[in-house]
Amino acid sequence: MNFRFLNHNSAGVLLLALLAVACQRQPISQTVVSPAAPAPSVVQSALPPVEKGVSEALAVARKQRISRVVYDLSLNIPSEQAKPIAAEETVTFTLRDVAGPVQLDFKAPTANLHGLKVNGRPVEIDHRNEHLVLPAAALRPGRNVVDISFTAGEQSLNRNADYLHTLLVPDRARTVVPVFDQPDLKAAFRLTLTVPSLWQTMANAPLIDSLERRSSFLPGIKTYTFGPSDSISTYLFSFAAGKFSRVNRTMEGRAMSLLHRETDPAKLRFSLGPIFQLHTNALAFMEQYTGISYPFQKFDFVAIPDFQYNGMEHVGAIDYKASTLFLDEGATQDQVLARANVIAHETAHMWFGDLVTMRWFNDVWMKEVFANFMADKMVAANGTVAVPDPEGNYWLGKPLDAVPPPNQLQLLKFVIDHYPAAYGVDRTAGANPIRQPLANLQDAGSLYGNIIYHKAPIMMRQLERLMGPGAFQTGLQEYLKKYAHGNATWPDLIAILDARTPADLQAWNQVWVNQPGRPVFSYRISGGHDQRYGLYVTQAAEDGSDRLWPQEFEVLIESASGEQRQLTVKMEGKEVGVRIPFLPRRIVFNTSGLGYGVFPVAPELPPHTPAKPLRLESPVARAANYINRYENMLAGRSLQPRELLFDCLAQLFGESEELNTRLLTTQLGTIFWQFLHLSPAERLKLADTLEYELWQAMEDAPTSGRKKLLFQAYQRVALTGRAQYKLYTIWRYQHPPKGVVLTEDDYTALALALAVRDYPAPEPILPQQLARIKNADRRQRLEFLMPALAPDVATRDAFFASLKDEKGREKEAWVTAALGYLHHPLRQATSEKYLPASLDLLEEIQLTGDIFFPYSWLQATLGSYQSATAAATVRAFLAAHPNYNPQLRAKLLQAADDLFRAEKLVR
Secondary structure (H helix, E strand, O other), X not given: XXXXXXXXXXXXXXXXXXXXXXXXXXXXXXXXXXXXXXXXXXXXXXXXXXXXXXXXXXXXXXXHHEEEEEEEEEEEOOOOOOOOOEEEEEEEEEEOXXXXXXXXXXXXXXXXXXXXXEOOEEOOEOEXXXXXXXXXXXXXXXXXXXXXXXXXXXXXXXXOOOEEEOOOOOOOHHHOOOEOOOOOOOEEEEEEEEEEOOOEEEEOOOEEEEEEEOOOOOOOEEEEEEOOOXXXXXHHOOEEXXXXXXXXXXXXXXXXXXXXXXXXXXXXXXXXXXXHHHHHHHHHHHHHHHOOOXXXXXXXXXXXXXXXXXXXXXXXXXXXXXXXXXXOOOOOHHHHHHHHHHHHHHHHHOOEOOOEEEOOHHHHHHHHHHHHHHHHHHEOOOOOEOOOOOOOOEEOOEEHHHOOOOOHHHHXXXXXXXXXXXXXXXXXXXXXXXXXXXXXXXXXXXHOOHHHHHHHHHHHHHHHHHHOHHHHHHHHHHHHHHOOOEEEOHHHHHHHHHXXXXXXXXXXXXXXXXXXXXXXXXXXEEEOHHHOEEEEEEEEEOOOOOOOOOEEEEEEEXXXXXXXEEEEEEEOOOEEEEEEXXXXXXXXXXXXXXXXXXXXXXXXXXXXXXXXXXXXXXXXXXXXXXXXHHHHHHHOOOOOHHHHHHHHHHHHHHOOOHHHHHHHHHHHHHHHHHOOOOOHHHHHHHHHHHHXXXXXXXXXXXXXXXXHHHHHHHHHHOOOHHHHHHHXXXXXXXXXXXXXXXXXHHHHHHHHHHHHOOOOOOOOHHHHHHHHOOOHHHHHHHHHHHHXXXXXHHHHHHHHHHOOOHHHHOOHHHHHHHHHHHOOHHHHHHHHHHHXXXXXXXXXXXXXXXXXXXXHHHHHHHOOOOOHHHHHHHHHHHHHOOOOOHHHHHHHHHHXXXXXXXXXXXX
16 A cells, blocks of 8 residues: 555656666676765755664664565575675565665675665665665665675674574674664565585574485585574574584474584483473463463574573574583583573573564663573572473462562572672673663674673562562563564563552662662661660662662561561661661671672671571572672672681581582682782692682582582682692593592593693693593684693783784684683783783774673683782773773773772782
8 A cells, every 4th residue: 555655656756766777787797886876965964874883873764764674595605614605685675765775784895795686677886884775766665676696794604614603693684694784673584595415504484495406526515495584683583504413302292403513422311301391391481471372483492512602592593502501410500500591591582582672772681681580580499490380370389460489599599690790790980770872783782791681680670579570470461462573662661560550660760770880788776765676777879879779678687595587678768767676686688689789797786695606597698698798898898808718618618508609619719819919828828728628628518519619619729739739630530529520521621720720740731631522612612722721921922912813713702711711810920911902902802793702801801810010001091092982991890890909908
């Protein structure tokens, strides 16, 4: 209807377009770079300019003009990694008007473009500032068809010797093929891949045909044709191809496929069943919670060696880091829980992010917070995913109108996963709010980080508590149904939720979502008349502003006789008073673990009577207490690093939960290496004490998982010759301590730990470990790392120099691992010189790397330093770049925060 209306009323425009096309002389097989003829100035001024990236103005203008987008894409992928990938693409779309040109996004060299037709007519190629500009004269109102012959861009193809995979979030689809690379122009993709005949493939849509061609003188090739995908945003377009093994299973009536490259029989035996079952359970959970059946055509997944993230939620073809999925009998509880969590997270994305997508990437946090929030609800204490009962009437054993609170171990995982990571950013001078502005998609990667992945779920848990679980759930269900297969914003969701609660969510939203930072709490006790007492809790913003955080948390008080009471504090203002039944001897704040901020570490109060040491029965309360003590140490409020170090060590002997053991050993190792300024002799003496105590704690630990965590802590601090010899003999003979299960990956980590200590083995350790590894992908990783651990400085210098070339940084997970060893505290005397060049590379890394790489680069580089000279290098860089990219400046301040604090803390 609209098409006929526009044709009928645009005859003059179409006649001019036909005349312009008729004048084209350039055949499609040649490339001519020529600017499009300018439209009238009054029209041009209303259209966004052709500038690098994808600006918000361009995205808004295109959304108003363009709809019904379909991409037909054919790629010919050779077996040789260095050979180019020939491609043909047809882009079909409906255009509302021809008021000006249309910009397709293509961030690749102009030489990659070989031919262009618009509506069947050859058109001169106008490629500038990362855009293929389609001239208005060649376009028409209604349906338009654009044919492009080109060589695929390779920045985001992740090509390896015998496999490749795409990773196109947030705006990387344009680095491979010409597209409208914005989340609110969803499209169907029809993909054809021609690959070597021995390769397997997977894409968003079901496979509908495959044709193999062989000859006596050419390697065989196979063409896979996929059906039309669901309507998806360009960042969710995906395919993988290569020498993968395929596993097919049907679970609860749903066919699923997994592509992988794992060769370890033990890992395959221990992992394949749980991988498929966890996905099945997660789907059932999400269908029950949302009231919406799985909304896409298929549900498959790919395990990729050294994938940049733990997972990526591509519709119909989820990508995972292989090491996260494939575990063996040596896996710790934390690894088992992490696998369940990432599978639950990516499955939840099918609804939150894929079914309903943010309109613009300033709301990218929305999909991540709900994926984390739902995963935290799903994952049970034993590393499984909870499911409804067979009748679908119950969720986690409770009626759906009364969604139950999490069990203690679920909540423990929530606290340990989210709070340290969120505080690690929110305490810094580079802290950012959850929701951030974004002018151009080329900067979208800088929005990602621990605030959206970890503070946002904490915020959402507080919001659910404020509204009540039932109202919150029905609000989410309405949101998903209203915006299904479309796009929405955070204000859209807040409006839906606000209608279901008397609370002022707009004001609540302002401090929790739109501003950074956290509160610092203090307290006083008053009263005593007629044995009536009050506990008064005060909050103040850590940055000195006048902001207040409405929230609820619990406080445990203990009397002189040992009686304990837990009270709820509802912080609705600057100070809140709570009636308490007795004068407390002890006070422990935030025992439920859900409060957010820096809480007091309260000293024991009078009366001074002999008392047993306080024992918190709840593992969540213990975790929150461990985290809070660490935050107080960093803030210089009530604990010194050495004091907290020995407190962590003492707690390890009595701690019964494996997750808390991991938290304590992490804190202990960080304090030992970063927050204690010691001479080499002093550090060696302290290490001798820690080695003995950790080994004893390991031998006393009752479970294999806790033993392994304590052995890893021992490995991290080992400095004495005696400890290093013990580690060497364990590695050489592959005979672990009693009760500790070590795998090939563990022995590789042990070899690396010995290498960075320059252990004087009779034969070099790393080449021997390399010979032990049978899996080709893991061998290549170790080969990459070895120069970063070389005993001679010249080899390490050459390795760092190689990272200045983009090609040297292609395997980002390998690079960050290598940087951790290159800048290990034992190597900093020769590695600190790399810091200026590392900071100079940051802007280039932001443009060429994936979304987490800039911060990972900074964290791996700066994360172990404590010296005043290293801190001065960072400050000098910031001073020399007063107009530095604000997002990158914030990332640098975040990564350098521990360095600045280590410099100042009293030893």
